[in-house]
Amino acid sequence: xxxxxxxxxxxxxxxxxxxxxxxxxxxxxxxxxxxxxxxxxxxxxxxxxxxxxxxxxxxxxxxxxxxxxxxxxxxxxxxxxxxxxxxxxxxxxxxxxxxxxxxxxxxxxxxxxxxxxxxxxxxxxxxxxxxxxxxxxxxxxxxxxxxxxxxxxxxxxxxxxxxxxxxxxxxxxxxxxxxxxxxxxxxxxxxxxxxxxxxxxxxxxxxxxxxxxxxxxxxxxxxxxxxxxxxxxxxxxxxxxxxxxxxxxxxxxxxxxxxxxxxxxxxxxxxxxxxxxxxxxxxxxxxxxxxxxxxxxxxxxxxxxxxxxxxxxxxxxxxxxxxxxxxxxxxxxxxxxxxxxxxxxxxxxxxxxxxxxxxxxxxxxxxxx
Amino acid sequence: xxxxxxxxxxxxxxxxxxxxxxxxxxxxxxxxxxxxxxxxxxxxxxxxxxxxxxxxxxxxxxxxxxxxxxxxxxxxxxxxxxxxxxxxxxxxxxxxxxxxxxxxxxxxxxxxxxxxxxxxxxxxxxxxxxxxxxxxxxxxxxxxxxxxxxxxxxxxxxxxxxxxxxxxxxxxxxxxxxxxxxxxxxxxxxxxxxxxxxxxxxxxxxxxxxxxxxxxxxxxxxxxxxxxxxxxxxxxxxxxxxxxxxxxxxxxxxxxxxxxxxxxxxxxxxxxxxxxxxxxxxxxxxxxxxxxxxxxxxxxxxxxxxxxxxxxxxxxxxxxxxxxxxxxxxxxxxxxxxxxxxxxxxxxxxxxxxxxxxxxxxxxxxxxxxxxxxxxxxxxxxxxxxx
Numbered sequence: 001x002x003x004x005x006x007x008x009x010x011x012x013x014x015x016x017x018x019x020x021x022x023x024x025x026x027x028x029x030x031x032x033x034x035x036x037x038x039x040x041x042x043x044x045x046x047x048x049x050x051x052x053x054x055x056x057x058x059x060x061x062x063x064x065x066x067x068x069x070x071x072x073x074x075x076x077x078x079x080x081x082x083x084x085x086x087x088x089x090x091x092x093x094x095x096x097x098x099x100x101x102x103x104x105x106x107x108x109x110x111x112x113x114x115x116x117x118x119x120x121x122x123x124x125x126x127x128x129x130x131x132x133x134x135x136x137x138x139x140x141x142x143x144x145x146x147x148x149x150x151x152x153x154x155x156x157x158x159x160x161x162x163x164x165x166x167x168x169x170x171x172x173x174x175x176x177x178x179x180x181x182x183x184x185x186x187x188x189x190x191x192x193x194x195x196x197x198x199x200x201x202x203x204x205x206x207x208x209x210x211x212x213x214x215x216x217x218x219x220x221x222x223x224x225x226x227x228x229x230x231x232x233x234x235x236x237x238x239x240x241x242x243x244x245x246x247x248x249x250x251x252x253x254x255x256x257x258x259x260x261x262x263x264x265x266x267x268x269x270x271x272x273x274x275x276x277x278x279x280x281x282x283x284x285x286x287x288x289x290x291x292x293x294x295x296x297x298x299x300x301x302x303x304x305x306x307x308x309x310x311x312x313x314x315x316x317x318x319x320x321x322x323x324x325x326x327x328x329x330x331x332x333x334x335x336x337x338x339x340x341x342x343x344x345x346x347x348x349x350x351x352x353x354x355x356x357x358x359x360x361x362x363x364x365x366x367x368x369x
Numbered sequence: 370x371x372x373x374x375x376x377x378x379x380x381x382x383x384x385x386x387x388x389x390x391x392x393x394x395x396x397x398x399x400x401x402x403x404x405x406x407x408x409x410x411x412x413x414x415x416x417x418x419x420x421x422x423x424x425x426x427x428x429x430x431x432x433x434x435x436x437x438x439x440x441x442x443x444x445x446x447x448x449x450x451x452x453x454x455x456x457x458x459x460x461x462x463x464x465x466x467x468x469x470x471x472x473x474x475x476x477x478x479x480x481x482x483x484x485x486x487x488x489x490x491x492x493x494x495x496x497x498x499x500x501x502x503x504x505x506x507x508x509x510x511x512x513x514x515x516x517x518x519x520x521x522x523x524x525x526x527x528x529x530x531x532x533x534x535x536x537x538x539x540x541x542x543x544x545x546x547x548x549x550x551x552x553x554x555x556x557x558x559x560x561x562x563x564x565x566x567x568x569x570x571x572x573x574x575x576x577x578x579x580x581x582x583x584x585x586x587x588x589x590x591x592x593x594x595x596x597x598x599x600x601x602x603x604x605x606x607x608x609x610x611x612x613x614x615x616x617x618x619x620x621x622x623x624x625x626x627x628x629x630x631x632x633x634x635x636x637x638x639x640x641x642x643x644x645x646x647x648x649x650x651x652x653x654x655x656x657x658x659x660x661x662x663x664x665x666x667x668x669x670x671x672x673x674x675x676x677x678x679x680x681x682x683x684x685x686x687x688x689x690x691x692x693x694x695x696x697x698x699x700x701x702x703x704x705x706x707x708x709x710x711x712x713x714x715x716x717x718x719x720x721x722x723x724x725x726x727x728x729x730x731x732x733x734x735x736x737x738x739x740x741x742x743x744x745x746x747x748x749x750x751x752x753x754x755x756x
Contacts (some may be wrong), residue, residue, distance in 0.1 A: 033421050036377045051372045051598055053503065071372055073682045077597045114510055150671075152601075175382035179580035182380070186573030189601045194378045194436070207462040208383040208435050211583065227377070228601045295457035307575035335458070 003047065006145040007083050010045055010138065011059070017134040018061055024102030027120070027128060028057040028135070031111045036194040036225060036232045038305045041107045041135050042067075043230045048082035049191075050074070054090045054116065060249040069092040097123045105131030134334065137308045139308035141325025146231060146307055147349070150327060153190070153233035154347060154358040160185045161237050166195065168368060170216045170241055172211035174198050177220065185226045187336050194225035199241070202340035206333070216242045221343040222334070230306035234329040235359040236345035252365045255344045256330035258282035259363060262300065262314075266330060266348060266355035272311040272318040276300040279332040280316075283291040291335055301330040301345065326350045328359065370694050370703050371614060371625075371726065372596030372686045375421050379435045381618075382583040385466045389620065390431060392468045394539050399443075401498030401532050406445050407734060412494035414443040414525065415482065415513075422502020424691035425529045432467035433585075433725070438504055440482050441469070443558055444489055452485050454478050492517060497525035502692075532694050534688070536720045540622065541743060544690065544722055546625035548741055548752030551617050554578045555628050555753075558613065561631045565606050568592075572599050579617050584755055588693065590614040594735055596683070596728070610638055612728075612737040616693055623693045624752050625724040627739030628651025630673050632704030637736060645727045645738035648672045653742050656749035662697045662715040669727070676729035686725035687743055697721065716746050722752065 018026055030042035030052045042057050043049045052070035058326050065084055069075065072089040079087055097120065108129035111115065163184035168177055178197040185193055185341045196206045199218040206223050214220070220239040225232050238255075240248060258279045265278035271330065279300045280292045291297060303309035304327065311320040311328060331345025344363060348355035378562065406414060417730060418426025428539030430441050432451060439453035453463055457474045464472050475481035488491065489727075496517075498505075514522065554575060561574040571588055579587045590596035591613050609632035616625040624630045630644070631638045651672055655664045669685045670677050684736040688695040697715045698704035704711050717723075726739030741752040 017750070031504075032372065033375055033419075034377060047713040049598075050375045051375070071370060071684075073595070074372075074597075076595050077393075081600070081602060110506055110508055112507050113500075114505070114507055115503065117507055152718050173382075173583075175583060176581055178380060179577050182580060183573050186576055186599070187438070187567050187570050192374070192377050193380065193598050197377070204461060205456075205458045206452055207459065208378070210378050210384050210465075211382055232377075265651075295460070297458075298456070323375075326533075 002101055004083055006143060007045065007047060009335065013138040014134065014358060015038055015061065017060070017138070018105065021105065021131065021134065023129070023131060024327065025100050025140060026059040026131060026134070027106060028103045029106065029108030029112050030055045030065070033111060034098040034192070034230065035304065035307070036227070036305045037309055039136060039139065039308055040230060040306050041132070043133055043306055044135065044139055046082035046084050048078045049230050056093055057084070058096060066096065082306050090202065094123060100124065103117070104128040107132045107135055112210060133322065135146050136308055136310070140310040141308060141323055141348070142327050144223040149231045149359060151193060151231040153226050153228040153231060154330065156185045156188045156190050156228065156359045157233050157235040157359050159188055160224045161222070161224065161235060163367065164220065164222060164223050164239055168220055168239055168241065170214055170218070172214050174212050174214065177214060178209040181222065181224055188321055189224035189366050195223065197222040197224070204335065205341050206343065209365070214241065219244070219340060221341055221344065223343060232304040232306065233347045233358060234304060234345065235347065236331045236343035237361060237366065238342045238344060239368055240327070241368055243369065244365070247338050249365060251339045252342055254282065254286045255334055256341055256363050259330065259344050262330045262332055263348070263355055263357070266322055266350070267355050268324050268350050269321055272314050272320045273316055275314045275330055276314060276316055276318070282332070283334060285340070288334070288336060296335045297333070300332060301328055303328045304347065322350050324350050330355065370409070370687065371590070371613070373590055373616065376586055377436070378431065379420050381580055381585040381587070383466065384434065384583060385431055386584045386620070386654055389543065392541055394537065395429060395468055398532065399439070402429060402529065404443055405528055407495065409497065409523070409525070409528070411497040411523070411525070412445055413486070413489065413491050414497045414499055414528070415486065416441045416443060416499040416586035417505040418502065419504040422504050422692065424533065425499050425501055426513055427691055428529055428533055430467045430469050431621070432463065432469065433621055438478065440478055442482070442485055442489060444491070447489070450485055450489070452482055475662060477509070479512030480516060482730065483513045486517055486520070491520065493519040493523045493737060495523065497523050497526050497528060499528055501526040501529070503724060510726060527709065533690060534696055534721055535718050536690060536722055536743070541691065541720060542707065543620045543622045544624060544741070544743070544752050547617055547619040547622050549755065550582045550584060550619050551577065551615060551624045551626050552614065552755065553582065554617065555626055557631065558628070562607060562611055564608055564632060567604055568607055569599060569604060571607060576613065582620050584617045585621070586618040588614070588616040592735060594733060595736070596735065609635055612735040614737060621691055623689050623691070624741045625693065625726070625739060626741065626753055627726045627728070627737040627738050629738065638731070638736065641731045641736045642738065645729065645736050648727045649725050649738050649740060653740070654750040656717060656723060656742055656744045658717055658744060658746060660717050662699060662712050662717060665725070666699045666712065667683065673727065679729045680727050683728040685727065688724055689722050689724040697723065702719050717745055720743055
């Protein structure tokens with residue numbers, strides 16, 4: 001399916017949802033704060049990722065939508081990148097809003113500032129109804145159009161891991177190590193990256209890089225999340241600089257086992273919590289129950305944003321069924337007292353029956369001599 | 370105003386060097402803010418910041434959120450607390466970036482923030498809310514206010530502005546460091562901007578230059594006909610000319626520059642670029658203590674003539690520091706956005722830092738030049754200049 005068809009279908013579904021809920025006009029907001037854990041509703045419907053603080057797509061039940069945005073100099077890009085024909089400066093939104101009647105739905109309230117919301121309520125003389133589920137529900141299963149972008153992002157994520165294998169070495173600063181991964185992925189077209197790459201002989205957690213100089217024997221942990229077309233794919237891997245002590249290999253094998261069992265538990269129709277239970281069960285069996293809880297660990301994976309972030313967090317109590325077409329990361333990343341924090345994880349696509357990894361780097365601990 | 374595409378995570382070098390910014394600097398800032406709190410009869414402040422807009426939060430605490438947001442609760446007397454939307458295992462790292470001892474984690478900043486306010490004894494008090502970046506997620510703010518029915522809230526978005534307007538010697542050192550880093554990136558960028566290369570490949574190289582030099586964050590806008598953020602759709606080959614807007618954050622402080630790369634032989638475009646440089650230099654000449662901010666805009670209007678309209682769309686300049694755009698503003702629309710005084714009512718003061726830029730089109734091609742300056746008694750000094 002090509003872009004125009006894809007977005008036409010999305011709009012048809014939205015309009016059907018509006019009719020079902022009796023909504024005459026839908027206001028869809030984005031704050032220019034693209035987020036890897038949250039849906040960007042405007043981007044989902046227009047293929048335009050805004051950068052200014054105010055973007056609202058007005059979708060009337062019958063007429064063509066209008067996109068209002070700041071800064072006005074970005075309108076030309078919006079016209080090129082989206083299918084929306086009518087794009088105007090945000091200041092023009094208010095006169096249109098004052099003329100709206102009937103039931104008004106609002107999507108994106110969670111990212112809206114109170115002053116903007118108050119101004120909308122004042123102008124409408126009533127509060128719009130929160131209609132975010134209308135979009136969240138139609139976006140839960142990724143389409144082939146989205147999967148094409150996700151596959152590209154997955155290949156870039158694997159290339160980021162490969163760059164680390166090739167170029168990591170003692171003497172670099174942590175931030176230079178992170179820049180190696182970033183550079184490889186951007187060179188291949190990644191737009192952004194939720195990326196943390198750090199190194200220590202005993203990592204306590206993932207965090208953005210510091211100026212620490214990487215040493216022989218360090219365990220490099222990475223959570224790498226390139227973005228393509230607004231969609232994210234995450235991969236988590238561990239590299240050791242020099243032959244690791246046996247305990248590192250031994251404990252890393254627990255993560256691999258947890259990953260395998262977590263993947264096996266990710267069956268279509270099963271609740272998201274089953275994946276967390278399988279991973280936690282492996283670690284509990286190995287004697288690390290207390291390390292499966294805060295302040296050490298909690299979440300064993302999660303949905304990834306721009307499109308729907310369903311199924312949410314892979315954690316105890318999340319009964320959301322895993323559906324065909326959902327994509328999310330499964331990561332049994334774990335702090336262990338003997339080794340410190342180690343990382344392993346893949347973004348998966350739910351097929352008709354089970355989870356299939358989208359990233360293909362080896363799960364093995366990568367030892368770089 | 371000029372915006373880049375925000376990073377989903379601030380993933381550059383993340384450190385705090387207490388030798389460069391000692392605790393005493395923050396205590397001095399805190400004293401200034403507390404005097405203003407007393408003047409406004411505020412019992413405490415709740416300051417929101419996130420990875421997109423962290424200036425006020427960072428000004429007092431030195432902490433800047435890497436992802437999501439958080440609040441600082443600042444009593445008129447007593448210890449500060451930070452409540453951050455991070456995992457509890459991330460607290461030790463967060464503490465390496467701030468002098469504040471009490472750092473807490475919660476993914477419910479609204480409700481947990483209300484509990485923190487109560488714990489500090491402010492359940493029935495007058496609290497100032499500082500959210501100049503307009504980032505406090507609405508449901509969380511509503512939750513906090515609901516849980517504190519006896520609090521009298523006042524909007525104090527502009528409270529920090531007078532203190533932040535005039536940079537301290539340590540702040541100026543940090544901004545010069547950011548400026549020098551930026552200048553080096555601009556210089557080295559000339560080696561990687563080559564006709565025939567894909568735009569995203571060049572952006573990757575420029576991004577790497579900044580990250581390898583220890584930048585905390587980077588904003589890049591590029592293009593031949595217009596400025597646009599990195600996008601997977603940006604796969605065109607670069608031709609004989611390319612405009613580049615670049616801002617880097619280093620040790621929390623931003624510096625901004627604009628350049629246009631023109632292939633040898635295109636005299637017309639080179640002349641246009643020289644014109645942009647000259648106009649910025651003339652605008653900068655107005656950056657003197659006591660001068661009205663509006664004078665800078667007046668010069669641009671006079672010098673740019675028919676090109677002024679395009680330049681004004683991108684914004685001709687604004688203050689720069691912990692935020693990419695902050696007071697003083699050159700136009701009133703921008704000033705209103707953060708409740709800053711109007712451009713007409715603002716006079717420049719010594720040690721104010723300002724980014725100036727000129728962007729215009731000639732024969733369908735975009736030309737840009739920009740630089741960051743500090744206002745001194747002896748006139749403007751470029752923050753990117755090595756001298």
